[in-house]
Amino acid sequence: xxxxxxxxxxxxxxxxxxxxxxxxxxxxxxxxxxxxxxxxxxxxxxxxxxxxxxxxxxxxxxxxxxxxxxxxxxxxxxxxxxxxxxxxxxxxxxxxxxxxxxxxxxxxxxxxxxxxxxxxxxxxxxxxxxxxxxxxxxxxxxxxxxxxxxxxx
Amino acid sequence: xxxxxxxxxxxxxxxxxxxxxxxxxxxxxxxxxxxxxxxxxxxxxxxxxxxxxxxxxxxxxxxxxxxxxxxxxxxxxxxxxxxxxxxxxxxxxxxxxxxxxxxxxxxxxxxxxxxxxxxxxx
Numbered sequence: 001x002x003x004x005x006x007x008x009x010x011x012x013x014x015x016x017x018x019x020x021x022x023x024x025x026x027x028x029x030x031x032x033x034x035x036x037x038x039x040x041x042x043x044x045x046x047x048x049x050x051x052x053x054x055x056x057x058x059x060x061x062x063x064x065x066x067x068x069x070x071x072x073x074x075x076x077x078x079x080x081x082x083x084x085x086x087x088x089x090x091x092x093x094x095x096x097x098x099x100x101x102x103x104x105x106x107x108x109x110x111x112x113x114x115x116x117x118x119x120x121x122x123x124x125x126x127x128x129x130x131x132x133x134x135x136x137x138x139x140x141x142x143x144x145x146x147x148x149x150x151x152x153x
Numbered sequence: 154x155x156x157x158x159x160x161x162x163x164x165x166x167x168x169x170x171x172x173x174x175x176x177x178x179x180x181x182x183x184x185x186x187x188x189x190x191x192x193x194x195x196x197x198x199x200x201x202x203x204x205x206x207x208x209x210x211x212x213x214x215x216x217x218x219x220x221x222x223x224x225x226x227x228x229x230x231x232x233x234x235x236x237x238x239x240x241x242x243x244x245x246x247x248x249x250x251x252x253x254x255x256x257x258x259x260x261x262x263x264x265x266x267x268x269x270x271x272x273x274x275x
Binding site: 020022025027029031035036037039040045048060062067131134 | 187214256257258260263
């Protein structure tokens with residue numbers, strides 16, 4: 001049976017964040033507060049949540065430019081944040097940068113993070129539901145088989 | 154790719170004999186800095202590249218592979234995944250790999266495409 005994971009996140013508790021971009025591999029890490037030891041769970045292709053005791057502590061995006069910014073929706077969502085990060089760090093996503101700041105200092109990036117966390121949580125829930133449905137369907141299928149078809153123990 | 158050579162913290166050959174490396178600076182500034190659970194774990198990552206139990210193709214990047222080993226006692230996940238990007242190195246004239254990232258995870262997606270399954274680990 002597939003065990004469901006319900007990540008926790010305190011929306012009001014977002015005080016600081018760190019956005020780190022690796023231009024060489026087009027990879028973004030967004031940390032709530034600061035990087036913490038965590039497990040990683042894939043919610044979609046190239047989209048990972050970082051969890052510590054089921055609390056969301058960050059996110060890793062593979063292909064920020066190549067995949068996320070090539071989508072009209074995500075390009076619109078990311079643009080205010082990328083402008084803000086450019087002002088904050090003096091760097092664009094053509095080079096490595098790390099921005100560390102409070103939610104007040106990085107309001108657009110904070111909003112981006114909340115949007116992405118919400119979307120990631122929904123994707124995770126949808127995936128878990130699909131896996132549970134698949135597992136149930138497989139069990140029902142197994143139960144429908146005639147006894148002689150079932151493997152002997 | 155010549156900048157991968159100085160002071161590599163990881164310099165191994167993968168399950169297909171392709172050289173894979175990671176500079177100390179990249180390991181410290183990128184991988185450990187964003188994944189503190191991997192501090193002091195470079196040798197474990199190196200071993201995952203050399204002796205993976207499973208290798209998956211990346212879904213978005215055809216030149217990237219995910220090398221997995223089981224880590225049953227690890228509190229952050231029962232699998233260590235190391236993502237390697239492969240490319241032709243004009244200096245040496247051969248394909249080499251560079252570590253993109255690494256992390257512990259707990260699950261494998263049902264629809265992942267395995268490129269390699271180790272029989273020696275089973």
